[in-house]
Amino acid sequence: MNFKETYQRKVEEIEQILRAYLPEQEGYQKVIMEAMEYSLMAGGKRLRPMLMKESYRLFGGESALIEPFMAAIEMIHTYSLVHDDLPAMDNDDYRRGRKTTHVVYGEDMGILAGDALLNYAFETAAKAFDMAPQASLEIGKAMQILAKKAGIYGMIGGQVVDVKSTKTTVSGEVLDFIYKLKTGALIESSMMIGAVLAGADEAQVKTIEEIAGMVGLAFQIQDDILDVISTAEVLGKPIHSDEKNEKTTYVTWKGLDEAKALVEQISMEAIQKLESLNPPDMYLAELLESLIHRDK
């Protein structure tokens, strides 16, 4: 099987796990379970649960203990997208090629579906305690990482600074802060949780956090590049700035060519560091390399 086929097979496995952990659609509150399913099962690259599983495999993890956490991280990622699309934030009507959750279910249910996914993510992750009571210490540590990296010292903190910086020019230092938290933190938590649940030691978890931090930064710069290219296509204008969002990005800061070179350079550094951990096969390195050239 080549990389693309293996990736597709892994996406299908992840989607089966997500489906298995979704709540039953029942009760007077059934509409919220439907909205959760609508947003969670809308497609997407499934990058975070995939990185989590690959990091788990990297440190010898083999059991299903990782699965509730794989579902949880994608639920948290999906909630952030549902809330980011709301009229009070980016006000987007389309996501992953279909109408956004608040457009289909109304703004009230959009807010509640995001809240529900965030809460249910922790309810889901906690199922790991019943699966493996002997691993309670590692599971508790993994839950701490999940909570912190999704919260005010992670994704929410980054989003706060991002929202507050709209229509202003921010320094490179602040931009790096935003990227590290808004995008990097969930990617870091994905890979760290894989390592922790597989029994990696503190130094190994630190190394994984550094690798994931680089992956997150390269991923967000590539997102800036794709955003500029697609906006320029829509507007029929030359590619030079982030006109849609009116904010500082790596492309407005460094220019398109330097931004592209940085994605390549940071990703290669991450792959080199990964190799020092003796991965069992080439898949994770190939996955990181594929992100440099991603077009969605």
Ligand code: GRG
């Ligand atoms: C609302 C608390 C809160 C946070 C929102 C994730 C986020 C923070 C905003 C979405 C907008 C954005 C560009 C975020 C940066 C991270 C990013 C590139 C998200 C998109 O992730 P992908 O490309 O999405 O993995 P898919 O659809 O493939 O899962």
